Amino acid sequence: ETGVTQTPRHLVMGMTNKKSLKCEQHLGHNAMYWYKQSAKKPLELMFVYSLEERVENNSVPSRFSPECPNSSHLFLHLHTLQPEDSALYLCASSQDLEQSSYNSPLHFGNGTRLTVT
Amino acid sequence: AQSVTQLDSQVPVFEEAPVELRCNYSSSVSVYLFWYVQYPNQGLQLLLKYLSGSTLVKGINGFEAEFNKSQTSFHLRKPSVHISDTAEYFCAVSDNTDKLIFGTGTRLQVFP
Numbered sequence: 297e298t299g300v301t302q303t304p305r306h307l308v309m310g311m312t313n314k315k316s317l318k319c320e321q322h323l324g325h326n327a328m329y330w331y332k333q334s335a336k337k338p339l340e341l342m343f344v345y346s347l348e349e350r351v352e353n354n355s356v357p358s359r360f361s362p363e364c365p366n367s368s369h370l371f372l373h374l375h376t377l378q379p380e381d382s383a384l385y386l387c388a389s390s391q392d393l394e395q396s397s398y399n400s401p402l403h404f405g406n407g408t409r410l411t412v413t
Numbered sequence: 414a415q416s417v418t419q420l421d422s423q424v425p426v427f428e429e430a431p432v433e434l435r436c437n438y439s440s441s442v443s444v445y446l447f448w449y450v451q452y453p454n455q456g457l458q459l460l461l462k463y464l465s466g467s468t469l470v471k472g473i474n475g476f477e478a479e480f481n482k483s484q485t486s487f488h489l490r491k492p493s494v495h496i497s498d499t500a501e502y503f504c505a506v507s508d509n510t511d512k513l514i515f516g517t518g519t520r521l522q523v524f525p
Binding site: 302401404405 | 417422447449454455456457458459462503512513514515516517518
């Protein structure tokens with residue numbers, strides 16, 4: 297039990313489909329994140345939310361649309377994706393935005409393995 | 414800009430042997446350093462972190478890392494590995510901007 301739950305674990309979708317990834321954290325944290333993990337590349341930070349407000353969007357294509365309805369839930373809505381978007385998408389949370397704080401390390405979910413065909 | 418280099422993409426080692434996973438960073442300011450581990454089909458877990466104080470940091474599962482400011486390194490070590498240590502290990506660095514920059518990862522494969 298990691299405290300951060302992601303669903304689904306695996307997702308295969310066509311380029312014209314619309315799907316959503318869900319993340320839920322049970323840790324009482326105030327900040328939530330979406331990361332993209334591709335083979336042989338560093339983790340890419342996609343979006344950051346703090347107290348349900350988006351505070352960072354790292355030049356992510358508009359075919360990825362995040363939503364944070366409350367501090368416990370985070371969604372990533374997907375539409376018209378490309379094959380190069382296939383990756384492991386990781387959700388994480390931290391007590392607050394200070395990732396370097398001793399008391400605020402990142403807690404990751406197990407990820408959603410996305411395959412775009 | 415901050416960057417993290419993990420020189421070895423894969424490290425094969427036999428069980429009970431010692432291991433060192435290398436990490437170098439580039440930064441001209443004070444940094445905070447982390448090692449995360451990712452077991453198969455799981456997310457990342459914090460292994461250990463250096464924020465200040467003693468340069469030798471002990472983490473979970475018998476791992477430790479040493480911060481070397483002059484060499485801008487933060488290598489991860491374990492004196493005797495187990496099969497269960499097989500995983501991907503990520504070094505990460507953060508400065509006072511609070512952005513966490515990850516390396517490309519090192520896959521540790523422990524053989525019996």
